[in-house]
Amino acid sequence: MKNDQSSKICLVTGASSGIGYAIARALAAEGHTVIVTARRQERLQELDAPNTLLIPGDLTDPHFQQQVVQTMFDTYGRCDYLFNCAGTIEAGSINDIDIDKMADMIRLNVEATFRLTYLVLKRFITQGFGHVINLSSVMGTKVRPTAGAYAATKFAMEALSEALRMELAGTPVKISCIEPGLVMTELHKDWDVHPKESMGIHHPLTVDNIVDTVKFIMQQPEHVRIPKLMILPGDHQI
Numbered sequence: 350m351k352n353d354q355s356s357k358i359c360l361v362t363g364a365s366s367g368i369g370y371a372i373a374r375a376l377a378a379e380g381h382t383v384i385v386t387a388r389r390q391e392r393l394q395e396l397d398a399p400n401t402l403l404i405p406g407d408l409t410d411p412h413f414q415q416q417v418v419q420t421m422f423d424t425y426g427r428c429d430y431l432f433n434c435a436g437t438i439e440a441g442s443i444n445d446i447d448i449d450k451m452a453d454m455i456r457l458n459v460e461a462t463f464r465l466t467y468l469v470l471k472r473f474i475t476q477g478f479g480h481v482i483n484l485s486s487v488m489g490t491k492v493r494p495t496a497g498a499y500a501a502t503k504f505a506m507e508a509l510s511e512a513l514r515m516e517l518a519g520t521p522v523k524i525s526c527i528e529p530g531l532v533m534t535e536l537h538k539d540w541d542v543h544p545k546e547s548m549g550i551h552h553p554l555t556v557d558n559i560v561d562t563v564k565f566i567m568q569q570p571e572h573v574r575i576p577k578l579m580i581l582p583g584d585h586q587i
């Protein structure tokens with residue numbers, strides 16, 4: 350089936366803050382229907398946008414994921430875009446890193462994201478269209494000391510996406526990874542020293558820069574694929 354409808358059905362995870370929130374807002378402002386999910390319902394409510402369905406919950410729960418996808422298809426009958434924005438970062442030296450929090454990160458960034466991607470891709474293949482857009486990171490292409498586990502989660506996302514792109518070649522279903530450098534969001538809110546300071550990045554990216562990247566990817570013609578797109582602040586050195 351070909352989907353020519355201009356108003357898209359978009360599932361956005363991690364939509365209660367940062368990049369996911371900005372993407373959800375921008376999509377709703379452009380007249381698309383947005384299914385938003387994250388744990389904090391009150392923060393999802395702040396979106397206050399038309400054509401938005403809030404489904405609060407913990408994405409690391411596979412039953413919750415099933416519920417989100419089922420509700421979306423029961424309500425709208427299709428899905429055009431999955432934005433995998435839910436993610437967290439746990440970093441620290443060998444002696445300092447919190448291993449339980451590191452495991453939680455792996456559960457969300459890798460297991461939950463992979464589960465949802467497969468769940469939705471099966472639907473995309475059945476319906477004959479759909480596009481997965483993953484929020485990877487520049488750290489999906491390189492590592493740095495203390496952030497190896499986080500980088501590993503993003504390398505995992507990149508590896509899965511590339512293999513899936515190969516599986517999907519010749520079909521209308523698309524998969525892309527956006528690889529941002531530092532973006533000002535709540536991701537580093539608990540850090541003693543913000544990476545802005547430690548990495549000397551005086552002009553980090555804004556969520557609007559990521560929204561523009563998303564729009565660029567969405568504007569591409571049917572035959573074009575953007576498997577990965579890196580976006581960095583001008584003063585990002587490593």
Ligand code: NDP
Nearest residue numbers: 363365366367368387388389408435436531532534535536
């Ligand atoms: P934020 O911390 O601002 O947002 C993270 C989102 O993930 C929140 O909406 C949070 O919602 C959600 N989330 C966390 N845990 C869970 C969970 N268990 N179940 C459901 N949702 C959850 O971070 P960003 O917007 O910066 O990050 C978005 C993505 O972009 C991440 O994957 C991150 O790795 C990536 N990225 C970020 C960069 C940056 O510098 N900011 C750079 C490169 C990539 P809630 O707490 O309500 O559940």
